[in-house]
Amino acid sequence: MAEGAVQAGCRCYFGYPITPQNEVPEYLSKRLPEVGGTFLQAESEVASINMVYGAVAAGVRAMTSSSSPGISLMQEGISFLAGSQLPAVIVNVQRSGPGLGGIKTTQGDYLQSTRGGGHGDYRTIVLAPWTVQEMYDMPFLAFELAEKYRNPVMILPDAVLGQMMEGVVMTPPGPVITYEKNYIVDGAKGRPARNIRSMYLEGDDQELLNYVLREKYRKMEAEEPRFETHWTDDADTVIVAFGTAARISLSAAQRARESGLRVGLFRPITLWPFPADGLRAIAQRVKRILVVEMNLGQMVDDVRAALDPSVQVEFYGRPAGGIPSPRAILAHLQGKGTDKGEEWADKVGAAARHYIWWREGELKPRETSPVGIGEAGDE
């Protein structure tokens, strides 16, 4: 992916170490200087994203990468990029949470990524690779879309993809497409001075900006949804999954077909804009939809929102390092699926005594008078 970014014209990288994505900065620290670019290890993720904001404002293709907690820290900066309409590429190799969590894989950041993630009404385009090949290919598309719409684009693999070794053909998927940048701040020579900002205090300008952004997002929703399908033509059950969960689901679908079930796979490539139309077209022909995620149910909301309520939508997922196995998915396809949390009821119960002590009724409410009212309360 780092090499793909360089070949796609990325010339500035700013980032801060966090597992499981350190291979990206480590590679770029050597590679970017070779092409006359800049690699800088920033003092924090907050600084990283703001350095990206500065670099893209000066007209250069720039990116950062991080993993879930670091991406949380970047959210204000991503909101600034969206509000100032600047192109940038952000890679989130997801790790488990909430909080510090751990370095085990997850898809727990689906909602954060597809709903903007920071403050304000905005969206980022979210691309979800499922192979190392796609990790290499996606930066080309990501930088193109970022410049086309002047909007941040996020590439959202997970820890499994971040650490996977796999054969890759390092041939660019096509020409590198760039767009004219008539908005950058690179010195007001022979033109009036420009300003890049997201604060508009005059009259209704801030509201107007939001309608401008909405128009842009509508255009993205109309033109940019991407997905692929496997064995959906004759399927009566379709699994909807992205990234690593989609790979596992494809194995499950294969096993299901071997056992006589007609199962297909619908894989969203853009998580936002969500390929709702494509899914609807397929859902008309099938009896059942099974959404498989490595979380407790995030994309399933978008699937349900896209489909007629009469469509049967089921969900199977495991959070925070739990990886759905092909066998477990197959069991769900056969109507014999179990939920890991319920399967582990005893373990969860034991853990509950440790982590959530209210469950055992140990957290007793205590009633006291409101403090500090006194005479003021008589007024």
Add this chain to the structure above:
Amino acid sequence: MSKVVFKRPRYLRDAATHYCAGCTHGTAHRLVAEAIEHFNVGEKAVAVAPAGCSVMLYKYFDVDSIEAAHGRALAVGTGIKRARPDLFVFTYQGDGDLASIGLCETMHAANRGEGITVIYVNNAVYGMTGGQMAPTTLLGQRTTTTPAGRSVDNEGHPLRMAEMMATLDGVLYAERVALFDPKQIRRARKAIFHAFEIQIKYNGFGFVEVLSACPTNLRVTPQQSQKWVETEMCKVFPLGLFKDVTVDTPQKPMPEPEPGGNGAGQETCHAI
């Protein structure tokens, strides 16, 4: 024949500012605009505006500018400068922005010795949000969040940035100046000009702390606020030069723009 002896600098726009009566942002703006004109960097300058009273400096400076998130001006400046080392980048930041929420970015940009000029306006208070305590608020000073006055026990001591900057190897120049009388304004002008030179001739980090008056939030008259800077602020924030290593530093001028800049508009696909 009449002769013009005083006029608006080329890079200061003909605009009424939103600053309060008696605020010294206007004076500081003028000095910066004079430096832009003097060093002829108006066509390659990018101003980084902070969150704070000077967030709208794009209305007053006739150069390219960008708004930074609160505290992040020096990260944004770093991004611009690393992307385009031929641009003249300066940040104009207040005390809350530079010394509180942005202290991490300030220290690291300074320590890396980024080729950026920093104009740090310290008025000992959060101006735009209505007069809350700043990292530079004096002990005993009343603000809307220290109604009994800032205390050592609860809020700790005011932060001295120019001194702190001087300890960092990446900083070539750090000086504190004030604007409370014409003599100080002339000194401030000289310091701001030198900080510009640090970037132009040495591609280095120059830092000027400008003590500024905020009569609105001090709840005093403009005259009283100037007096307060002179008698109270200067006791805690002594004026003077804290570091200037240009004598021992070889000159390293800012690079000329490359055709298309450093990667800007590059369309070549570099295959391995």
